[in-house]
Amino acid sequence: MHSFDVVIVGAGAAGLFCAGVAGQLGLKVVVLDHSDKVAEKIRISGGGRCNFTNTGTSPANFLSDNPRFCRSALARYSPRDFVALLQKHRIAFHEKHKGQLFCDRSAQDIIDVLLAECAAGGVTRWQPCSVKTIRFLAATAHGTCASSYEIDSSNGTIHCATVVVATGGLSIPKIGATDWGYRMAKQFDLPVIPPRAALVPLTFDAQAWAPFAQLSGLSLPVEIATGAKKESVAFLEDLLLTHRGISGPGVLQISSYWQPGTPIRLNLAPGTDLQPWLQHAKASSRKRIANELAALVPARLADTWVAQGPQWGHDWARPINEATDKSLVALAERVGRWELTPTGTEGYAKAEVTAGGVDTRALSGQTMESRQPGLYFIGEVVDVTGWLGGYNFQWAWASAFACANALAERLK
Numbered sequence: 233m234h235s236f237d238v239v240i241v242g243a244g245a246a247g248l249f250c251a252g253v254a255g256q257l258g259l260k261v262v263v264l265d266h267s268d269k270v271a272e273k274i275r276i277s278g279g280g281r282c283n284f285t286n287t288g289t290s291p292a293n294f295l296s297d298n299p300r301f302c303r304s305a306l307a308r309y310s311p312r313d314f315v316a317l318l319q320k321h322r323i324a325f326h327e328k329h330k331g332q333l334f335c336d337r338s339a340q341d342i343i344d345v346l347l348a349e350c351a352a353g354g355v356t357r358w359q360p361c362s363v364k365t366i367r368f369l370a371a372t373a374h375g376t377c378a379s380s381y382e383i384d385s386s387n388g389t390i391h392c393a394t395v396v397v398a399t400g401g402l403s404i405p406k407i408g409a410t411d412w413g414y415r416m417a418k419q420f421d422l423p424v425i426p427p428r429a430a431l432v433p434l435t436f437d438a439q440a441w442a443p444f445a446q447l448s449g450l451s452l453p454v455e456i457a458t459g460a461k462k463e464s465v466a467f468l469e470d471l472l473l474t475h476r477g478i479s480g481p482g483v484l485q486i487s488s489y490w491q492p493g494t495p496i497r498l499n500l501a502p503g504t505d506l507q508p509w510l511q512h513a514k515a516s517s518r519k520r521i522a523n524e525l526a527a528l529v530p531a532r533l534a535d536t537w538v539a540q541g542p543q544w545g546h547d548w549a550r551p552i553n554e555a556t557d558k559s560l561v562a563l564a565e566r567v568g569r570w571e572l573t574p575t576g577t578e579g580y581a582k583a584e585v586t587a588g589g590v591d592t593r594a595l596s597g598q599t600m601e602s603r604q605p606g607l608y609f610i611g612e613v614v615d616v617t618g619w620l621g622g623y624n625f626q627w628a629w630a631s632a633f634a635c636a637n638a639l640a641e642r643l644k
């Protein structure tokens with residue numbers, strides 16, 4: 233029988249960071265993972281350079297059924313704290329775009345830092361190792377917060393005081409994602425907000441998308457929005473056309489907010505007041521409408537776009553000086569507000585994260601402990617989902633840090 237203060241299931245971003253901090257605070261920690269590779273998601277993140285945080289992180293950059301939950305942990309461990317850790321390890325990094333920090337060299341630098349921190353804390357790591365069952369033995373010691381668990385793992389039975397679930401979300405199943413964390417929550421009667429793919433490309437009906445499918449690979453800056461009235465959310469980011477639909481940073485961002493069956497809205501010429509712009513072109517040019525539009529959007533998109541005119545009752549395949557004012561007003565409206573209803577997403581195989589997860593109303597925002605004594609949840613398995621841009625790793629670090637400190641406080 234093995235004995236530890238803390239068993240952490242999942243050697244990813246949150247699990248390794250929590251293990252290192254808890255180990256250095258004097259706890260006897262084992263982190264185990266069913267995969268033989270360590271922190272594979274960090275390795276493939278940020279195009280291999282890991283966008284490890286965002287300097288502008290605030291609770292507003294996260295989705296959750298309980299939006300205030302993430303505040304405390306984010307406040308206690310900031311992007312600056314993680315940057316200081318990287319500086320201590322002499323890791324070179326740079327800012328790419330809107331506060332997004334990336335490694336100069338490779339995402340492996342982040343994994344190496346986490347492993348070095350685990351080594352400094354005397355952490356035991358078992359990989360590959362799977363957990364079969366977890367039994368709660370008792371909350372003992374006269375009503376104090378003491379707890380005791382027995383875990384059957386492929387490395388034998390473990391006795392421990394506390395268990396931390398850091399098994400992440402469902403995205404990219406081929407590198408080890410499982411629903412184990414959600415199942416563990418259910419075993420202990422903790423509610424789970426239904427998981428769904430987020431930061432994911434959107435797809436359309438093949439026939440309806442056919443004219444645009446041939447423009448696959450083309451990208452342009454857009455304003456992209458979804459939701460009505462108070463619920464409306466918009467991003468100003470790039471859009472990428474694909475064979476099956478749309479992708480790119482703007483689409484990934486909006487996908488986290490998109491509800492199936494509802495439309496998304498695209499302004500293909502953000503920052504341009506289209507009606508006066510088209511009227512001016514009409515008064516001063518004899519070019520085809522598509523050629524004029526090509527000053528605002530890529531020429532091939534402009535061509536395909538005006539060819540859609542008849543479906544909306546307009547003939548835009550003509551010189552702009554011959555167009556009626558009415559048809560130019562309609563064109564301005566359509567280009568500024570192209571409504572499309574996706575039929576779905578590319579799913580977990582392509583999603584960067586999973587929205588939903590263990591309901592935060594069953595967790596403490598200060599410690600990440602659940603209503604089940606001694607059972608903690610950190611990282612992506614929790615119903616806290618960041619925007620694209622380094623926020624998801626910042627949540628992994630911050631929730632892990634809160635948890636590690638709470639464990640040390642509990643077990644000292």
Ligand SMILES: Cc1cc2nc3c(=O)[nH]c(=O)nc-3n(C[C@H](O)[C@H](O)[C@H](O)COP(=O)(O)OP(=O)(O)OC[C@H]3O[C@@H](n4cnc5c(N)ncnc54)[C@H](O)[C@@H]3O)c2cc1C
Pocket residue numbers: 241242243244245246247264265266267270271272273274276277278279282283284285361362363398399400401403404407408409410411412583584585610611612613621622623624625626628
């Ligand atoms: C392609 C891609 C690129 C990304 N790029 C970025 C980025 O640049 N910046 C950013 O902030 N976020 C990025 N993300 C999101 C980010 O990787 C995750 O939000 C983050 O890794 C979550 O950390 P975690 O520790 O909760 O989960 P993970 O890092 O996913 O770790 C979970 C671990 O648990 C293990 N596990 C699962 N089930 C079991 C089980 N049953 N038993 C034992 N072990 C188990 C897994 O093998 C895994 O090692 C990206 C995601 C993807 C897919």
